Amino acid sequence: MAQTNLSLRQLRAFLALAEQRSFTQAAATCHLSQPAFSALIRTLEGELNTRLFDRDTRSVELTAEGRLFAASARRLVEDFGAALVDLNDHVERRKGRVHIAALPSLAAGWLPAVFAGFRKAWPGIELNLSDLLSDACVDLVRSGKADFALASTGVSHAGLSTRLVCTDRFYLVCRKDHPLAAEASPTLKKLAPYPFIHMSRNSSVRQALEAALHPQQANTVLEVDQLATAAGMVEAGLGISVVPALTLFHFERKNLVTRPLAASGLTRKIYLVRRQEGSLSAAAQALHDLVIETMKARTP
Amino acid sequence: MAQTNLSLRQLRAFLALAEQRSFTQAAATCHLSQPAFSALIRTLEGELNTRLFDRDTRSVELTAEGRLFAASARRLVEDFGAALVDLNDHVERRKGRVHIAALPSLAAGWLPAVFAGFRKAWPGIELNLSDLLSDACVDLVRSGKADFALASTGVSHAGLSTRLVCTDRFYLVCRKDHPLAAEASPTLKKLAPYPFIHMSRNSSVRQALEAALHPQQANTVLEVDQLATAAGMVEAGLGISVVPALTLFHFERKNLVTRPLAASGLTRKIYLVRRQEGSLSAAAQALHDLVIETMKARTP
DNA sequence: CACACTTACGATATTCGTAAGGATT
DNA sequence: AATCCTTACGAATATCGTAAGTGTG
Numbered sequence: 208m209a210q211t212n213l214s215l216r217q218l219r220a221f222l223a224l225a226e227q228r229s230f231t232q233a234a235a236t237c238h239l240s241q242p243a244f245s246a247l248i249r250t251l252e253g254e255l256n257t258r259l260f261d262r263d264t265r266s267v268e269l270t271a272e273g274r275l276f277a278a279s280a281r282r283l284v285e286d287f288g289a290a291l292v293d294l295n296d297h298v299e300r301r302k303g304r305v306h307i308a309a310l311p312s313l314a315a316g317w318l319p320a321v322f323a324g325f326r327k328a329w330p331g332i333e334l335n336l337s338d339l340l341s342d343a344c345v346d347l348v349r350s351g352k353a354d355f356a357l358a359s360t361g362v363s364h365a366g367l368s369t370r371l372v373c374t375d376r377f378y379l380v381c382r383k384d385h386p387l388a389a390e391a392s393p394t395l396k397k398l399a400p401y402p403f404i405h406m407s408r409n410s411s412v413r414q415a416l417e418a419a420l421h422p423q424q425a426n427t428v429l430e431v432d433q434l435a436t437a438a439g440m441v442e443a444g445l446g447i448s449v450v451p452a453l454t455l456f457h458f459e460r461k462n463l464v465t466r467p468l469a470a471s472g473l474t475r476k477i478y479l480v481r482r483q484e485g486s487l488s489a490a491a492q493a494l495h496d497l498v499i500e501t502m503k504a505r506t507p
Numbered sequence: 508m509a510q511t512n513l514s515l516r517q518l519r520a521f522l523a524l525a526e527q528r529s530f531t532q533a534a535a536t537c538h539l540s541q542p543a544f545s546a547l548i549r550t551l552e553g554e555l556n557t558r559l560f561d562r563d564t565r566s567v568e569l570t571a572e573g574r575l576f577a578a579s580a581r582r583l584v585e586d587f588g589a590a591l592v593d594l595n596d597h598v599e600r601r602k603g604r605v606h607i608a609a610l611p612s613l614a615a616g617w618l619p620a621v622f623a624g625f626r627k628a629w630p631g632i633e634l635n636l637s638d639l640l641s642d643a644c645v646d647l648v649r650s651g652k653a654d655f656a657l658a659s660t661g662v663s664h665a666g667l668s669t670r671l672v673c674t675d676r677f678y679l680v681c682r683k684d685h686p687l688a689a690e691a692s693p694t695l696k697k698l699a700p701y702p703f704i705h706m707s708r709n710s711s712v713r714q715a716l717e718a719a720l721h722p723q724q725a726n727t728v729l730e731v732d733q734l735a736t737a738a739g740m741v742e743a744g745l746g747i748s749v750v751p752a753l754t755l756f757h758f759e760r761k762n763l764v765t766r767p768l769a770a771s772g773l774t775r776k777i778y779l780v781r782r783q784e785g786s787l788s789a790a791a792q793a794l795h796d797l798v799i800e801t802m803k804a805r806t807p
Numbered sequence: 808c809a810c811a812c813t814t815a816c817g818a819t820a821t822t823c824g825t826a827a828g829g830a831t832t
Numbered sequence: 833a834a835t836c837c838t839t840a841c842g843a844a845t846a847t848c849g850t851a852a853g854t855g856t857g
Binding site: 211212213214215216255256257258261266268270271272275276279280282283286287290291293294295297298484485486487488489491 | 515558
C-alpha cells in the first residue's frame with residue numbers, strides 16, 4: 208500500500224467521473240476513448256483496493272469509500288496544480304527573487320538602468336541589491352546570500368568563478384580653471400604635484416589607483432567615502448581626483464571637466480563573481496544574462 | 508502545463524534523489540536500475556520544463572527550482588500518503604461509522620450482543636443506533652441517515668429493498684397463578700376472555716397482533732409504550748399479554764411464565780431494510796453481514 | 808582506472824482505440 | 833431499438849534492464 212503508484216491523471220479522471228457520473232462524458236473530458244477511461248478507473252480501484260463507484264448501465268454513483276476519497280483527491284489535485292503553477296511561474300520568471308551585490312559605484316550609476324530594464328521584462332521578480340565594497344560583495348556570494356556579484360576582485364577564490372565583464376578606464380577630474388584641464392589626455396606623472404582627493408583606502412577605485420601609482424605617492428589632501436562628496440570637493444577647488452569611467456556621472460557638473468588618462472594601464476577591472484557549482488535560478492540567470500549583454504553593448 | 512501527468516512514483520524518486528544526492532543510491536531505494544532511474548528523473552524534468560538537479564559525475568545538487576519543488580513535493584507525497592492510509596483504514600474497517608435503525612425490542616434485547624461482537628471485530632468503527640418504531644426506522648434509511656434498518660415493515664417502499672431476516676413467533680406471558688399458565692401452548696381464542704395489556708397502537712408488536720386477531724377484539728385493560736412496563740403490569744396481575752419471542756427477555760421474572768401460542772400464523776416478521784441503489788460502506792457491510800449471520804444462527 | 812551519470816537498444820509491460828458483447832429502458 | 837458500461841484484442845507507447853559510452857578525479 209505504501210508503494211502504490213497513482214498518477215495525477217488518474218485523480219483527474221476519478222474526479223471527472225465523480226462529478227459527471229457518466230463514463231462516456233468523463234472520458235470525453237479526459238480526451239480518452241470510453242473503454243480506455245473505463246480501464247483507467249478499474250485500475251485505480253484496483254490500486255486502492257476498493258470499489259469507488261456503484262455502476263450499472265443506468266447510473267454511476269460514488270460509493271461511501273469513493274466519497275471519502277473524492278474529498279482527498281480534490282484537495283490533492285488542487286495542491287498539485289498550485290505547486291505546478293508556482294514552479295512554472297518561477298521557471299517562466301513571473302515570480303522569484305534575485306539578490307545581487309555590486310560595488311557602490313556601479314550600484315549608483317550603471318545598475319539602475321539595468322534594473323529598470325529587468326523590471327520591465329520580468330515585473331514579478333523581486334530584486335535585492337547589496338551595494339557594498341568588493342570584499343563584502345564576494346562574501347555575500349560565497350555564503351550563498353547573493354546570487355552573484357559585480358566586484359573588482361581579481362583574486363580567484365576557491366569555489367567561486369569570476370568572469371571579467373568590464374575594463375574601466377580612469378579619468379582625471381578637475382575644475383575647468385585647473386591647469387590640467389588644458390590637457391586632452393594627461394599622464395599620471397603630470398598629476399603628481401597637485402593636491403589629490405582620494406577615495407577611502409578600501410574602495411576599489413583607490414586600490415586600482417594605488418596599484419598603478421605604486422612607487423609614487425599622491426599628494427593627498429583629503430580622503431572621502433562617497434564619490435558624490437569627492438565631486439563636491441573637486442568642484443570647490445580643494446584638489447583633483449582620478450576615477451573610473453563608470454563613475455563619471457557623479458562629476459558631470461558645470462565647473463568640472465573630465466579627461467581620460469593617457470594610456471597607463473590604469474584600469475579597474477570589474478568581474479562578475481558567482482559560485483562555481485550550482486546553477487543560477489531562472490530569475491538570477493535572466494538578470495545575469497541582462498548584465499552581461501548590457502556590458503557588452505557598452506564596450507563592444 | 509495544466510494537463511501535466513505526474514505520478515506519485517516520480518515524486519518519490521525525486522525526493523529520494525534530493526535527499527541522497529546520488530542516482531545510484533536513490534535508484535536502489537526505488538528498486539530501479541540506475542539508468543531507468545535516470546530516465547525517470549529526466550522525464551520529470553521534461554514534464555516540469557525545468558532542470559531540477561545540477562549534476563555531473565561528481566555531484567548531484569538541487570537547483571533553485573528543484574529546491575522550490577522539493578518543498579511542494581514533500582508535502583504532496585505526505586498528503587497523498589495520508590489520504591491513502593485513511594482510505595485503506597476505512598476499507599480495512601479500522602475506521603468508519605455505521606448508523607443503523609432498529610425496533611426498540613431488537614435494540615434492547617438482541618442487538619447488544621451483535622454490537623459487542625462487531626465492536627470486538629472492528630474496534631475502530633463508530634456505531635450509531637436509532638431505536639425507533641418501524642416507520643421512523645425506515646424513514647432514516649430512506650433519507651440516507653441510516654445505513655440500514657431492522658424493522659417490521661412488509662410494505663415495499665420505492666427505492667428501498669427489504670429482506671426477511673427473522674420470523675418471530677408470539678408468546679403468551681402471564682402470571683404463574685393464571686389459569687392459562689396450565690396450558691403448554693394455548694390458542695389465541697382461549698386468550699380472548701382475559702384482560703389484556705397492549706403495546707401502544709403504532710408498535711410493531713401491536714400491529715402484528717391486531718392483524719392476527721382481526722375480527723376479534725381483545726379485552727384491553729391497559730396500553731403501554733415500553734415492554735418493560737408491560738412486564739411489570741403483567742407481574743402485578745393486571746392482565747396478560749402476547750409478545751414476540753425476541754422480547755421475552757423482558758418477561759423473565761420469578762412470577763411470570765411464557766407460553767408459545769399454538770400455531771396461529773401469528774408472527775412478527777423482521778426485515779432488513781436498505782436503499783436499493785448504492786452499496787454499503789465497508790463498515791456498514793460488515794455489520795450487515797454480522798446481523799444476517801447472527802440471525803441465521805439463531806433460527807436455522 | 809575507478810566511479811558515477813548518460814546513451815543505446817532490445818525486451819517487456821502498459822495503455823490506447825476499435826469492435827463486439829451484455830444489460831437496461 | 834437505443835443507450836451505456838464492459839470485454840476482447842491487435843497496435844502504439846512507455847518503461848525496464850543490460851551493456852557500452854563519457855567525463856572527472
